[in-house]
Amino acid sequence: MNAILTIAVNTFRETLRDKVFYNLVIYALLMIGSALVLGTLSIGEQGKIIKDIGLASIDLFGVLLAIFVGVGLISREIERRTIYTVIAKPVHRYQFLLGRYAGLAFTMWVNTGIMLAAFCVILIIGGMAPDRGIMKAVGLITVAQLIVLSAALLFSSFTTPTLGGIFTLALYVIGELTPDLKVMSDKLPVGLMRELLTGLYYLLPNLALFNVKGEAVHGVPITGEYMMMAVAYGLTYTALVLLASCIVFQRRDF
Amino acid sequence: MNPLQINRLTKAYQRGWSRKRFLAVESLSLEVCKGEIFGFLGHNGSGKTTTIKMILGLVHPTEGTVSILGRDSREIAVKRSVGYLPESPYFYDYLTAEEFLRFYGRLFNMQGSQLACKIDSLLELVGLKDARQVPLRKFSKGMLQRAGIAQALINDPALVILDEPMSGLDPIGRRDVRDIILQLKEQGKTVFFSSHILPDVEMICDRVSILVKGQLKAVGAVSDLVGSETVNEVEIQVVTTSQELLRKADELGATVSRRGGMVLMTVPSQPKADQLLAYIRSQNGRLVSFVPHKRSLEDLFLKETGVEIQS
Numbered sequence: 051m052n053a054i055l056t057i058a059v060n061t062f063r064e065t066l067r068d069k070v071f072y073n074l075v076i077y078a079l080l081m082i083g084s085a086l087v088l089g090t091l092s093i094g095e096q097g098k099i100i101k102d103i104g105l106a107s108i109d110l111f112g113v114l115l116a117i118f119v120g121v122g123l124i125s126r127e128i129e130r131r132t133i134y135t136v137i138a139k140p141v142h143r144y145q146f147l148l149g150r151y152a153g154l155a156f157t158m159w160v161n162t163g164i165m166l167a168a169f170c171v172i173l174i175i176g177g178m179a180p181d182r183g184i185m186k187a188v189g190l191i192t193v194a195q196l197i198v199l200s201a202a203l204l205f206s207s208f209t210t211p212t213l214g215g216i217f218t219l220a221l222y223v224i225g226e227l228t229p230d231l232k233v234m235s236d237k238l239p240v241g242l243m244r245e246l247l248t249g250l251y252y253l254l255p256n257l258a259l260f261n262v263k264g265e266a267v268h269g270v271p272i273t274g275e276y277m278m279m280a281v282a283y284g285l286t287y288t289a290l291v292l293l294a295s296c297i298v299f300q301r302r303d304f
Numbered sequence: 305m306n307p308l309q310i311n312r313l314t315k316a317y318q319r320g321w322s323r324k325r326f327l328a329v330e331s332l333s334l335e336v337c338k339g340e341i342f343g344f345l346g347h348n349g350s351g352k353t354t355t356i357k358m359i360l361g362l363v364h365p366t367e368g369t370v371s372i373l374g375r376d377s378r379e380i381a382v383k384r385s386v387g388y389l390p391e392s393p394y395f396y397d398y399l400t401a402e403e404f405l406r407f408y409g410r411l412f413n414m415q416g417s418q419l420a421c422k423i424d425s426l427l428e429l430v431g432l433k434d435a436r437q438v439p440l441r442k443f444s445k446g447m448l449q450r451a452g453i454a455q456a457l458i459n460d461p462a463l464v465i466l467d468e469p470m471s472g473l474d475p476i477g478r479r480d481v482r483d484i485i486l487q488l489k490e491q492g493k494t495v496f497f498s499s500h501i502l503p504d505v506e507m508i509c510d511r512v513s514i515l516v517k518g519q520l521k522a523v524g525a526v527s528d529l530v531g532s533e534t535v536n537e538v539e540i541q542v543v544t545t546s547q548e549l550l551r552k553a554d555e556l557g558a559t560v561s562r563r564g565g566m567v568l569m570t571v572p573s574q575p576k577a578d579q580l581l582a583y584i585r586s587q588n589g590r591l592v593s594f595v596p597h598k599r600s601l602e603d604l605f606l607k608e609t610g611v612e613i614q615s
Contacts (some may be wrong), residue, residue, distance in 0.1 A: 056410040056548050060396065067398040078546060130394045138360040138388040139411040303363040 053141045056151040061153020065119055071157065074118075075164055078111035082168050089176060094275060098267055104169040104265040105187055112162055112195045119157070120202030121214035123150045137248055137304065144296040151203050151292065158195050162188065178221045187266035187275060193284035194260035198222050200291035201255070207299045225257030255287050305374040307463045307494040308336035308359070313368035315354050315518075328354045330518045331368070334372040336463075336496050341489050343505040343526075344498040346515035352498040353391055355515070356467050360388055372463060384412065387461035392500075393452040397441035401432050402452055404440060408455045429484065446477040455485060464488055466497035470504050482508055538577035538596045540569045544589035552583050568590070572612040 065071050085103035089096040124147065127133040136146055164190035166188055170180045228251060235247035237297050259280050262272050313332045316325050329351040336342045357363040359370050363432050370377040372383055395404060402423060409419040427433045430450035435443070440451060449469065456464060469485070470478045480500075485508055488495050499505050505512055506526050513523040522529055538614060540558075542549075545567050550567070551562050556576045558569040571577040572598065584591060 052413055053411055060407050064398060132394055132396055134362060134390040137362055140383040141411055142380055
């Protein structure tokens with residue numbers, strides 16, 4: 051546990067000293083701030099626009115951080131050979147992997163925390179209060195980010211940052227459209243294609259489950275049961291992807 | 305119980321589209337005794353780094369085993385007694401020297417004053433005390449190598465494994481690394497290091513092994529392996545106008561080149577160089593430099609014993 055914590059703290063420090071992190075945070079804050087300006091352009095829909103842009107920014111920049119920093123988590127360590135001295139210490143490979151993951155997950159939470167704080171300030175300036183729906187939507191965004199980050203880590207453990215980035219981005223986009231796979235497979239006649247689409251539906255992450263931004267913006271209630279189910283699904287999926295990453299990483303030569 | 309015992313270690317890779325099998329290391333067996341400095345020699349690509357990576361669990365062997373201090377090297381606990389410096393090390397360059405050592409110390413569960421004292425003494429040992437707050441990205445190559453040695457010693461290891469610790473260093477840096485290795489021996493530690501620089505090896509190693517294309521060709525003391533005759537040629541630079549001296553150099557088979565009054569003579573062996581030196585003195589020539597050049601130990605070994613000879 052100590053090794054995981056030490057590596058996580060070091061990873062957190064690494065990302066804090068990385069320009070990518072600050073660039074993303076600044077862009078996100080500008081984007082959230084722009085919601086206020088764009089809101090004034092719309093008549094009667096100011097609140098909706100502010101919430102829409104604010105939540106979308108938190109979602110987008112969180113995912114960008116997960117992808118751009120996440121894909122280099124392991125591959126950059128191997129490329130720069132910094133991994134050699136760590137693995138040569140009394141550290142299990144899975145501890146190294148989980149430490150890197152935990153460090154970046156913590157960075158993402160800090161990033162989301164900063165964006166959420168800025169979003170709340172904008173809401174207050176716009177004459178609104180940050181309600182429960184907004185908090186729930188942001189909560190589910192962070193769970194989705196955990197899944198995306200675990201996928202980035204998995205790809206990072208066996209391929210280059212560029213390919214890893216493409217794969218993770220593709221997985222994110224497909225993940226947002228996973229329910230459509232189910233709809234399509236249900237419409238197909240029984241056969242190989244139907245089985246394939248159904249298999250993909252269960253294999254790929256259902257990120258649409260974590261997208262409750264529309265409900266939050268329009269004040270549609272998000273039930274506790276739904277939240278629990280989504281969080282349980284997200285954490286289970288993340289754990290399974292991390293397990294796969296550990297298995298791949300254990301077999302690697304450096 | 306030897307600090308390091310390697311048994312029939314083999315690493316095979318498959319290359320290219322044809323998946324042709326390539327043996328990076330082939331059935332290597334070796335024992336390193338307690339308290340000795342052991343030189344692991346070979347040209348680039350001979351399999352030294354792959355072997356070291358297999359010892360440390362960075363590369364999985366295809367066959368064979370490694371035991372460290374009597375235990376299987378795959379046990380994580382074994383690594384508590386091992387220090388490692390990789391070849392051309394790259395470290396977390398956003399850390400300062402102190403943060404860097406603290407990070408590695410914490411991986412060994414070291415905390416508080418125990419860790420602070422250790423960091424102080426290591427920075428002192430490697431001569432980086434004044435650079436403790438400097439980020440590693442501002443370090444020169446020599447300074448990085450020193451920082452790397454410090455991290456290898458953070459856990460006070462019984463076995464220290466250094467991969468090419470002197471490569472890329474200037475003569476002073478090499479001397480410093482040699483001194484540190486000798487200090488480690490005085491402290492009773494076992495040092496296993498790879499190198500292809502003969503003078504460094506000759507000066508400090510108790511025993512050496514020679515690896516050629518992944519195969520172990522010999523193990524023993526340097527003098528046992530190649531004898532004392534390791535000088536390939538000697539460069540003598542002298543200020544003279546004596547034609548007699550030049551004729552003598554020619555007789556001894558030296559190649560001579562002149563620039564003004566300065567003469568550079570390259571003599572093919574140490575005894576001939578000694579003869580020429582005596583003659584220079586008798587002719588009142590002014591000696592500017594006398595530089596013996598040595599062959600790599602591996603070249604000498606192969607030349608004198610032939611490639612096919614096994615240990």
